[in-house]
Structure formats: C-alpha cells, structure tokens
Amino acid sequence: AVNSASSFKSAAGVAPRRGSGPLVPASSSSMSSSMSQRMVWVDLEMTGLDIEKDQIIEMACLITDSDLNILAEGPNLIINQPDELLDGMSEWCKEHHGKSGLTQAVRNSKITLEQAEYEFLSFVRQHTPPGQCPLAGNSVHADKRFLEKYMPQFMHHLHYRIIDVSTVKELCRRWFPEEYKQVPPKKATHRALSDIYESIKELQFYRSSIFRVPAAAPLSKIVENG
Secondary structure (H helix, E strand, C coil), rough: CCCCHCCCCCCCCCCCCCCCCCCCCCCCCCHHHHCCCCEEEEEEEEEECCCCCCCEEEEEEECCCCCEEEEEEEEEECCCHHHHHHHCCCCCHHHHHHCCCHHHHHHHHCCCHHHHHHHHHHHHHHHHHCCCCCCEEECCHHHHHHHHHCCCHHHHHHHCCCCHHHHHHHHHHHHHHHHCCCCCCCCCCCCCHHHHHHHHHHHHHHHHHHCCCCCCCCCCCCCCCC
C-alpha cells in the first residue's frame, strides 16, 4: 500500500492527472451506457467489525468493466488512527495487521479519513457516472457499512446495489460443488489491494467456469407459482 493517490493508473497504464476527464467522451451515449456498467471494487482493512468503535485503516479501489477487465487502479491509502485504537484491537487484528506490516504503517501514516474520502471520491467521479455503478468486493456488505458511516459522500456516488463475490461463492459451493473445487486459492494477505485482485480473479473463475450457457441447450422456462 502507498500513502499517495499519485500512483493510480488508467487502463492505458498512465497515471491520470487530477481533475482530468473520464476515460471515454461523455458526449457519446453508447460509451456513457458502457460506463454505467462499470463496477467499483473496494476492499477495506479495519481495526475490527464493530461499526460503533472500529475504524478504517486501509482502503483500495479499482474500476472494472462488466467483463471484469481492469480499467483503472485507484488510490491505495493507509489511514492514520490513534495508538489507543490500535492497541485495543482484537488479538486476530493485532496478529494479522502486525504480521502484514499494516499496524506500523497506520502509525506512520499522515493521511486522515477526510483526505482519503476526497481522494477516493475524486477517483470514482473521474471513471463512473453518479448513482449508476455498484460497489463490488468479497463480503463487501461489511465494507459498505463502514463506508456509509465514515465515507458517506463516496457511497452517495455509487448505486445502492452491491456485487458480493461471497454470495456467488456460497451459491456455487452448493450448486456446483465439483467446479467449486477448482476455485483459485487465496494468499490471504489481508491487505486491501491484493484482496481486490484476488476477488476479481475469483469472480472471473465463476464467470468462465460456471456462468456458461451450453450452445445447444434451450433456455429453461421459469415456472411461476400460483
């Protein structure tokens, strides 16, 4: 993770200038429609899961198109939090955030929550139209709760729906157990940016291995009760 938003890159591999326009001309209706299909991938690392007392300590964001191609890599920021909050984390958080180096990075960071929200909001405004693109991630419902409380302006820009890879995971585990055995293993680094990449890779697997319609098979009819 880095403490600067200057490192995020567009699909072309070039760091966009702050305040630059969207990736596609806003005047094109077809391209604007394509932008509305984008997904805003987010992963948070927190001091815990208690929305009343825990805080965000790291956040990363990526934009993909509807085919899960990465269009832009956004800020990956570590947010400063007081020592007493870090010292009061659960043993799980102390162990994993300590091992990954995140705890010390939080102590060293100068970035505030307000600064982080500004950077992430600027990024999604640059690459997505307001109110149309969903939040995506793994167990992202938990991230959404923290974002709604601590970064409400960022969440206001997104669609109210979410794309949660963990939901797809649980359905595939039940409905396609043999295919599910081939899911790519995770490294479990518990760092925001690497977790997003693993989530995208996992959903790419489900799409290519399970979300397929056989060419010769007719579409099933939906039987309505009553």
